[in-house]
Amino acid sequence: MKPIHPTARILSLTAALLAGGHAMAQATGPQATGVQSTGVQSAGAEIEQGHAAFVAKGCYECHGLAGQGARGVAPTLARSRLPLSAFQAYVHKPGGQMPPYSAKVATDPELEGIYAYLQSMPASRNASSIPLLAAYVAGSPGPLIKARSVAAAPPAQPAATSAEGAGVFRQNCAACHGADLEGGVGPSLQAEASKRTVAQIAAFVKDPAPPMPKLPLTQHDLEAVAAYIHGHKS
Amino acid sequence: MTVGAPKPHRRGFLKGSLLVGAASAASGASAASAAAAPEPANAPPPSSERAHNETGPVHTEVASEAQVVNPGSDIMVDLLRQAGIQYVAAMPGSTFRGLHESILNYGGNKAPELITCVHEEVSAAMAHGYAKVAGKPMACLVHSNVGLQHASMAIYNAWCDRVPMMVLAGNELDAASRRPGVEWVHAQTDLATMVRDFTKWDDSPVSIQHFADSFQRAYELSTTPPYEPVLLVVDTELQEQPVENRAALRLQKLSTVSPPGADPAMVDRVAALLVAAKSPVIVAERAARTPAGLARMVELAELLNAPVIDKFGRLNMPTDHFLSQTFRQDALIPSADVILGLEVSDLYGVLNSMADLPIRKSRSVVDPGAKIVAISAVYGLMKGNTQDIQRYAATDIALDADAETCLPQLIDSVRRQIRPEHHQAIAAREAPLRAAHRDMRAGAATDAALSWEVSPIGTGRLCMELWAQIKDLDWALVSGASFASQWPQRLWDINKHHQFIGDSGGYGVGYNAPAAAGAALAHRDAGRLPVVIGGDGDLMILPGTLWTLAHHRIPLLMVIQNNRAWHQETMHIQRMAGRRNRGVENARTGTLLTDPNIDFAQMAHSMGVWGEGPISEPEHLAPALARALAVVKAGKPALLDVITQPR
Numbered sequence: 111m112k113p114i115h116p117t118a119r120i121l122s123l124t125a126a127l128l129a130g131g132h133a134m135a136q137a138t139g140p141q142a143t144g145v146q147s148t149g150v151q152s153a154g155a156e157i158e159q160g161h162a163a164f165v166a167k168g169c170y171e172c173h174g175l176a177g178q179g180a181r182g183v184a185p186t187l188a189r190s191r192l193p194l195s196a197f198q199a200y201v202h203k204p205g206g207q208m209p210p211y212s213a214k215v216a217t218d219p220e221l222e223g224i225y226a227y228l229q230s231m232p233a234s235r236n237a238s239s240i241p242l243l244a245a246y247v248a249g250s251p252g253p254l255i256k257a258r259s260v261a262a263a264p265p266a267q268p269a270a271t272s273a274e275g276a277g278v279f280r281q282n283c284a285a286c287h288g289a290d291l292e293g294g295v296g297p298s299l300q301a302e303a304s305k306r307t308v309a310q311i312a313a314f315v316k317d318p319a320p321p322m323p324k325l326p327l328t329q330h331d332l333e334a335v336a337a338y339i340h341g342h343k344s
Numbered sequence: 345m346t347v348g349a350p351k352p353h354r355r356g357f358l359k360g361s362l363l364v365g366a367a368s369a370a371s372g373a374s375a376a377s378a379a380a381a382p383e384p385a386n387a388p389p390p391s392s393e394r395a396h397n398e399t400g401p402v403h404t405e406v407a408s409e410a411q412v413v414n415p416g417s418d419i420m421v422d423l424l425r426q427a428g429i430q431y432v433a434a435m436p437g438s439t440f441r442g443l444h445e446s447i448l449n450y451g452g453n454k455a456p457e458l459i460t461c462v463h464e465e466v467s468a469a470m471a472h473g474y475a476k477v478a479g480k481p482m483a484c485l486v487h488s489n490v491g492l493q494h495a496s497m498a499i500y501n502a503w504c505d506r507v508p509m510m511v512l513a514g515n516e517l518d519a520a521s522r523r524p525g526v527e528w529v530h531a532q533t534d535l536a537t538m539v540r541d542f543t544k545w546d547d548s549p550v551s552i553q554h555f556a557d558s559f560q561r562a563y564e565l566s567t568t569p570p571y572e573p574v575l576l577v578v579d580t581e582l583q584e585q586p587v588e589n590r591a592a593l594r595l596q597k598l599s600t601v602s603p604p605g606a607d608p609a610m611v612d613r614v615a616a617l618l619v620a621a622k623s624p625v626i627v628a629e630r631a632a633r634t635p636a637g638l639a640r641m642v643e644l645a646e647l648l649n650a651p652v653i654d655k656f657g658r659l660n661m662p663t664d665h666f667l668s669q670t671f672r673q674d675a676l677i678p679s680a681d682v683i684l685g686l687e688v689s690d691l692y693g694v695l696n697s698m699a700d701l702p703i704r705k706s707r708s709v710v711d712p713g714a715k716i717v718a719i720s721a722v723y724g725l726m727k728g729n730t731q732d733i734q735r736y737a738a739t740d741i742a743l744d745a746d747a748e749t750c751l752p753q754l755i756d757s758v759r760r761q762i763r764p765e766h767h768q769a770i771a772a773r774e775a776p777l778r779a780a781h782r783d784m785r786a787g788a789a790t791d792a793a794l795s796w797e798v799s800p801i802g803t804g805r806l807c808m809e810l811w812a813q814i815k816d817l818d819w820a821l822v823s824g825a826s827f828a829s830q831w832p833q834r835l836w837d838i839n840k841h842h843q844f845i846g847d848s849g850g851y852g853v854g855y856n857a858p859a860a861a862g863a864a865l866a867h868r869d870a871g872r873l874p875v876v877i878g879g880d881g882d883l884m885i886l887p888g889t890l891w892t893l894a895h896h897r898i899p900l901l902m903v904i905q906n907n908r909a910w911h912q913e914t915m916h917i918q919r920m921a922g923r924r925n926r927g928v929e930n931a932r933t934g935t936l937l938t939d940p941n942i943d944f945a946q947m948a949h950s951m952g953v954w955g956e957g958p959i960s961e962p963e964h965l966a967p968a969l970a971r972a973l974a975v976v977k978a979g980k981p982a983l984l985d986v987i988t989q990p991r
Contacts, residue, residue, distance in 0.1 A: 168918050168928045171911070171990055178794035178802065180991035181671075181829040183915070188794055207700045209922025237786075237793040242808045246789035246835065276783050280790055289787050290675035300675065 157230045160223030167216055169224065172208075177228055179285075184208070185294050186285050187228050192295065194225050196321030200295060275338025278331045286322075291342055296322065303340045312336035414590055416552045417446035417583035420512075423559045424456045427598055429483050429510065431474065431865065433459040433467035435494075437487020439514025439530060442583030444485070456483065459865070460895060461858075462888035464491040468498030468573075469855055469886070470862030471509045473822060476658070476845040477866035479634060481508040481566055485578075488515045488530045489538070496539050497852045501859075502573045503542035504689075504732045505657070505849025506630050506722070508566040509573035511539075517548065517579045536575050541729045544572035549579065552587055556595050568601040569633065569746040570721040604721055606745035608753065614684070614717050614741055615757035619766055621682035621715075623773075624650040627694050628660035631686035631747040635841040638662075640751035641686075647758050649773035651676055651780075654833075655688060656824065657846045662839035666774075666781040671788070671834060678709050685718040686747040691737035702923060721746040732850070788834040800960050800987040803905060807831035807877065809965045810903060813973055814875060819843065822863035823856050823876040827912070828905055829991050832877070842872070853910075854885030857902070861889050864900035864981075873899065873976060880906040880937055880944065887947055893981035894952035901976045902983040903969075904944050906958065909936045911990045944985040957985025 164170060172184035179186035192200065198221045201211045216224075237243040280289070286296035293299070302311060312332045318324060327335070420443050424432065432447060434440070447458050461467040467484035474482045486495045492513050502509050516522045516531045532538075536546035545565045549555035555576070562574040587593065618624050626645060632638040641660050645652050651669035652661040653676060661668040669676060677683065677694065685691045695716065698706035710716070716739045723744035726733045743750065762770070795802030807828060815837070824847025825832045838844045845863060848855035860876035867874040883889075883904060893900055914935040921931040941958075948955025954975040959968050968984055975982035 166929065168914075168931060171914055171918060171932075174795055174798075174802070174989050174991070175800070176795045176798040176802070176989075178791065178798070178804075178989070181791075181834075183829075183991055186791065186794060207919070209919045210925075211922055211928075212925050214925060215922065215927045234794045235796055237789040240793055240796055242812055243789040243793055243796075246785045276779075277786075280783070280787055284787070288674065289784075290672050292674040300678070 160227030275334035434485035464494035469858035473859030473862030501850035548577035629655035630657035637748035692735040960987035
């Protein structure tokens with residue numbers, strides 16, 4: 111589903127809902143949201159109802175209003191590429207510490223609406239376009255305390271990972287597989303090198319088995335991210 | 345002292361004074377603009393009529409035989425001064441009125457200076473924050489059992505955080521000297537018992553000589569690693585009765601105890617493991633007690649090119665150093681072949697994972713062949729009842745020694761044991777770790793961008809807007825920021841020991857504001873600019889801290905991360921509701937701080953602190969921060985209420 115409204119509108123609606131506090135949460139319960147299915151209402155209405163459900167179900171408490179996630183609490187949802195069926199299945203029976211939201215508590219139509227809302231979020235600003243963050247993306251400002259090289263040490267080995275692949279991974283894979291490939295919604299990839307070659311990883315990412323979604327990556331990006339996953343050393 | 349006259353009931357007496365003062369401050373604040381908060385006014389004394397009602401007739405003439413010269417509490421001031429105690433925090437109470445008066449008139453209220461607090465928990469928490477910056481304890485005076493109960497939460501935090509603190513608790517030990525009524529109610533036969541499980545040592549001296557000896561011992565024990573709070577009961581009669589022959593007293597010099605070191609042979613064994621390791625990892629929590637300790641941590645990590653996971657009890661590794669790899673713990677620990685824990689309070693939690701699920705199961709996350717080494721001075725300290733000892737973690741080598749003290753030994757041993765054949769492996773670790781550090785920070789920046797435009801304001805944006813305005817100043821963060829997703833630790837260049845002092849230790853809510861005030865007091869003396877990112881729920885525990893900040897002109901930028909909830913608890917209730925299949929619509933009841941929303945700026949105004957907010961739009965944040973910083977640079981506290989995302 112394509113984004114159909116700007117961030118500002120989503121966020122102003124959120125602010126209005128939050129202003130109601132607990133009353134808001136009650137007013138936007140399953141009956142109030144009234145999500146039925148995508149086939150009987152406009153996409154815009156479905157997204158708004160999905161957003162109301164996102165707030166009423168308390169999704170934002172852990173995942174944030176922009177689906178940004180919070181360190182040590184919950185992963186980001188804003189970049190999730192899970193297909194709808196996998197999303198619904200995960201919410202009903204999640205892994206880890208996320209509480210289960212049964213079909214009684216969060217119906218499939220409601221989750222469809224939440225999914226539509228999440229998918230409608232416009233891409234967030236790239237960190238490189240934000241002056242206060244750009245330096246980190248370009249490379250950290252550099253250590254103020256310089257590392258001393260060990261005396262008589264030979265030249266350092268080249269990096270085992272591709273910086274290019276790391277960026278592709280961060281943008282497309284980390285939300286499910288973890289920033290360090292440790293797993294999360296998706297499985298850990300830390301031991302992939304012992305299971306698959308670089309070419310096999312690239313082939314899997316290009317044509318994945320469900321529930322992993324197909325990612326819109328160029329061949330160049332596919333190869334880079336496969337090299338990154340295969341060469342990842344903790 | 346007026347013999348025969350009823351002793352004033354200080355609590356009620358001073359409460360009346362404070363009420364008068366608060367009323368005048370509040371009326372002034374209602375018309376005050378944010379930029380022109382009223383100067384704090386001294387509370388007027390109670391009227392003679394009120395004093396009479398509360399205390400009985402006040403005798404203005406005293407017979408010469410009723411006067412006291414050389415009161416014992418003067419000696420107590422000498423002892424405080426000898427120990428270099430700069431400040432004594434206190435909410436007034438009659439059981440230490442003698443010492444209170446001696447600090448003011450005998451000591452001239454200088455070194456030690458009295459810091460007036462409105463709650464004993466503020467007093468103790470200020471001492472907690474102060475010690476972590478100043479590197480030495482301050483004292484807090486508490487009023488017998490009622491005051492000590494108030495202070496106990498903050499003492500527990502300090503215990504868990506391994507912080508030195510001198511708690512002086514007034515008490516009337518001699519039952520025959522107590523007047524009927526409140527003096528019995530505010531007395532305890534064994535006063536220290538209520539905090540004995542989380543203090544290192546206590547005593548109830550019965551003579552001035554006894555007090556002098558025990559004061560020296562208490563100070564010595566508190567300031568010997570592992571640092572901990574100690575408590576001395578200060579008998580009212582000892583304070584108020586004269587010392588007949590001061591020359592006969594033996595006031596011994598204060599000695600310094602060398603911290604516990606380690607057996608050199610054991611240190612060599614640890615070094616051998618580290619040198620031979622392919623993937624060594626250092627985990628540190630309160631290892632760097634001093635700036636020198638931080639420098640030694642860097643030296644050890646660089647010698648080995650070993651990544652450091654900082655548990656942030658203190659600053660153990662500069663966050664901008666490539667070996668600072670804290671946020672890669674999930675990847676580093678499972679692949680480590682040697683894990684060195686330095687003053688880690690929960691080693692089990694590092695080596696194992698246990699999710700909050702209905703059936704609590706833990707699983708090891710380390711390689712079965714990994715060698716586990718722990719160095720901590722806490723091995724010889726813990727007590728049975730208090731469970732901050734954490735779950736037992738088996739080690740291959742454990743040293744009961746102070747980690748910072750051991751570091752020079754360990755560094756020397758590592759240097760001696762590195763052979764040419766080790767150089768290549770050690771050097772080969774550098775490039776991947778540099779790349780990983782860059783990626784770690786780039787990932788954090790990418791995450792911060794996700795909520796950059798959102799309202800209420802994302803915590804990443806909050807922290808980065810603040811960082812932009814302080815990074816070129818001599819700044820210090822005096823809070824842990826764990827509820828702000830640790831953005832400062834992830835993205836700020838924190839590389840001086842005093843710039844980060846960790847968190848409460850005991851997770852006791854209410855710590856942030858008063859501990860920040862104590863830390864800010866020490867930073868004021870050092871000429872630095874302290875900032876705190878504190879929660880709304882935390883400030884609601886001890887809001888009276890604001891008054892102390894204003895009263896003593898302590899510069900501090902307080903940024904309230906206001907998510908209008910005890911958000912951690914919101915998530916807990918939501919988890920319970922989901923687990924029980926009951927729906928989450930009611931799960932926020934009891935954890936929200938809404939209806940009405942709290943006006944923190946007005947709260948600040950009411951106590952003489954500059955305040956502004958609520959700020960909920962991201963574009964309004966930077967200008968508001970600039971206005972608040974201008975106030976702090978002028979030597980005053982300022983509060984900025986920022987409405988934020990939950991985390």
